[in-house]
Amino acid sequence: MKKNIVILGTQWGDEGKGKIVDYLSQYSSYVVRYQGGNNAGHTLVVDGKKIVLHLIPSGVLHPNVIGVISNGVVISLIDLVKEIKMLKDYNFFINNRLYISNASSLILPFHIKIDLLREKKLGLNAIGTTGRGIGPAYEDKIARRSIRVGDLKNKKNLSNKLKKIVSYYNDQLVSIYKSSPFDYQVILADLLQIKSIIYDMIKDTTLLLHQAIKNKKTIIFEGAQGSLLDIDHGTYPYVTSSNSTIGGVITGTGIGSKNLDYILGVTKAYSTRVGNGPFPTEVFNDIDCYFSTIGKEFGSTTGRKRRTGWLDGVALRYSVELNSLSALCITKLDVLDNLKEIKICIAYQDVFTSEIYSNFSFCILEHVKPIYKTFPGWMKKTSGIRNIKDLPNPAYCYIKYIEKIAGIPVHMISTSPDRNDIIMIKHPFLKF
Template sequence: MNKNIAILGTQWGDEGKGKIVDCLTKDAAYVVRCQGGHNAGHTLVVNGEKIILHLIPSGLLHENVIGVIANGVVISPSALIEEIKMLEKHKIFIKNRLYISNSAPLILKYHIKMDIAREKKLGFHAIGTTGRGIGPAYEDKIARRALRVSDLKDEKRLSERLEKIVDYYNHQLVSFYKQKPVDYKKILKDLLPSIDLIQDMIQDTTHILHTAIKDNKKIVFEGAQGSFLDIDHGTYPYVTSSNTTIGGICSGTGVGPKHLHCIIGITKAYSTRVGNGPFPTELFNNIDEHFSKKGNEFGSTTGRKRRTGWLDAVSLCRAVKLNSVSSLCVTKLDVLDGLKEIKICTSYKDVSTSEKILTVNTINHWKNIKPIYETYPGWNKKTLGIKTFENLPCEAKNYLKRIESITKVPVDIISTGPERSDIIFLNNF
């Protein structure tokens, strides 16, 4: 029996999921994006060439794999077409092997305008969104007014519904946010060419996936963002608008948990975060500069500099529980090369009470948190490009073993560089 694999981020996103999805789908039949939108950015390096994907599942770079953008994803048709054309320039053709859920909500121009207007209005208290319209699109879904991919097949109905929704948004944009209105006729005109290009891709993807399961086909489920950007379990309100934890895979695809045989949690060897919100281990010194420069810590979607810090094992343990993680993958181990010492946050201290705590849930608690660290010796040898665990420096092995002992989950994959081949597998997936 083929094992279906779920791949999830255990931090605040940007853990390097794209490369791991790419590596694990080479012998899969399907790769599935489950939630999020083009606010996600998965960077792949293939033969020295960098390819950044936002909507299209990372595993589609393998010619034998069929891609699915499932119902939990919010889709910008223009961004999707742009991405397909970008891949074609790289001689990667996916039109005949990509399916799009007919139930996926659309992101249109008014969502983007609303997203940007809100962030501007919030000023210093802004969430730090990507400005791609993700939040407003998910709001439409929950409010049951969303236009969905299936609506693209009926131009008359699409036009009627679009006009009503644009009226709803223009009232807010003009009256409250003092912005210019959007023109529904222009939105419709811009949308129509996209329909012709993706028409044949629109399918009942839940049916497709259950047929694949019945036929014992291997499926890789690709999560976007990270566990602590989850709308329910993240550092609220500094979160995204979807469920980035394991439940988002089930609700975002229509595939139940019994069909997920292996859940891989991806964590960097240190921590990063883009945008505002709590970040207990954040650094503001030469180590931050080291992580930023050596790890190229700039958002693949926004280009923003990522905040960096030591590995937060308190949050990592919580992510393991939230997602029922069965295997860990540690990425960017090579970024730690050359550091004299390395730290892991193993608990927090509440400075208002001096109490030692092992979990935090509300935004008010985060304000009083200080990390408590364990310190380990670094290593002088390079881990970059090493392909076997035995060849890693002893200090690097001990660091990885300590992560295992804290989380009680095996480290089964280690990424030692950006290339596809810079990887160590300790388990046959």
């Protein structure tokens, strides 16, 4: 029986979700982005070519897949058009294969400027945003002043709404930040120009997806960021501005939970995070250099170096419970190939009271240190392996322990950046 599946990250993002979505998309009809904006970057390697997508669902690299950007996403139209052109340059054509929700909120130039100015003003207390205007765009959505994609279809209404919101931001830019104001007519002209490119893509995507479900089409719901960056359940305030956990699928698409058949959590074989905030298993010096170099741990959106650390089993269990995960996909296993020993955090210890915590709570992370279980490294190449039987025994034991600490099975293992280097233990779209 075919499934509608969710693919989301269990850590602080950058788990390698894009490759997994791309790989499984060959078995699906639709791939849907349901939250976030162009602050996410999904990197794919196809025929030796590195392709980075920020807004367009990863599955569109397969010619029979329809991509949907749903209502939970905030959209920079300028960046969206750039991605469409980039795909065309790579000979990936998405005519009649990409639809955009009429209810998606727009990211506009003043959102980006205010985002950057705020971070600068905060200085050492900055959140560490990507500076793409994501937070301010979501603020406007919650404050009910957002300009949405559907507004592009009515020039008069668009002009009136834009004039008001530009005035709102100009007051802040001039009086608080001593910065130059925006001319709403310039922004309006740019929007009207872009409208002609995307006009036919604008749809009621909730209606579109419900019809697809009625027609028994298979759907992948593609998450951005990771569970520990969720605005409600992540390491607040060092989080993103949307729900990157399972609830974001429902609110971000209008599809009810009964239609979600399988939830795959993507977990890097170690941990990384970008930006500020607590990170109990963070490492430094030689190990950090190793992860950064071998794992190429630099942000695909910003180019910033990622902070690195050992796999956090406490946080992983939290993500499993939070998202009702069906199974895990482990990525970047091959990065660990040359390490003599490998660690997994199995609990936290309070540095002041020595109390042991086996459960994750973001309110304690600032003052805990990890308690590790150490494993022998395998010191053999796993890159490119596609059969579980070919894994070195220590690598197999490492995977089995991840299953034990997470409480759910591992169904997939990625062993290189190449789209086909996957160990498939149990296929999400095939009968179990």
